[in-house]
Amino acid sequence: MIVERPCPRCGRVIVESVPRPPGRPKTWCSVTCRRAASGERLAAASGVIPTTYVPVEISLEEHAQAVLGSPAACRRVLRALAEMDVSGRLDEAKWSSVAGELERLRRPAGRSMWRR
Structure with a gap:
């Protein structure tokens, strides 16, 4: 791109x-x-x-692509989301779609959709 x-x-x-x-x-x-x-x-x-x-002006899509292109940035986002989940902030209404996507990505223990 x-x-x-x-x-x-x-x-x-x-x-x-x-x-x-x-x-x-x-x-x-x-x-x-x-x-x-x-x-x-x-x-x-x-x-x-x-x-x-x-x-x-930088679009939201450009920001998202920049984060997805960096393993370190992805790690930071995932850690921040985990902290928000633990603190209960993902239960707020504005984060409901994010919480739903995280639930969709969760897999049973031992099964990962990324590692083979």
Whole structure:
């Protein structure tokens, strides 16, 4: 899957594949934009020029794909859900669909649908 989003400084398209490689996602389209943005932030911090924030919209699907592409992120989500289950927070109405999906995924002891 290919994800395109604009550079926050110049607006040029940044193309990335999902799942993306390890490390930070690309923020800038080029080294030139990264350096210029750094200089602008330093100037803005000293009061020389104002900054303009360009919001970058990332869809829920892109977030989900990023999590699914990382075993560490998946582990964090599963651990957080387990903690919510133990604390009873999954019993709240807004989490009922999540609790239902977790029940659907549970298998009898010794049987796993992922490991063979």
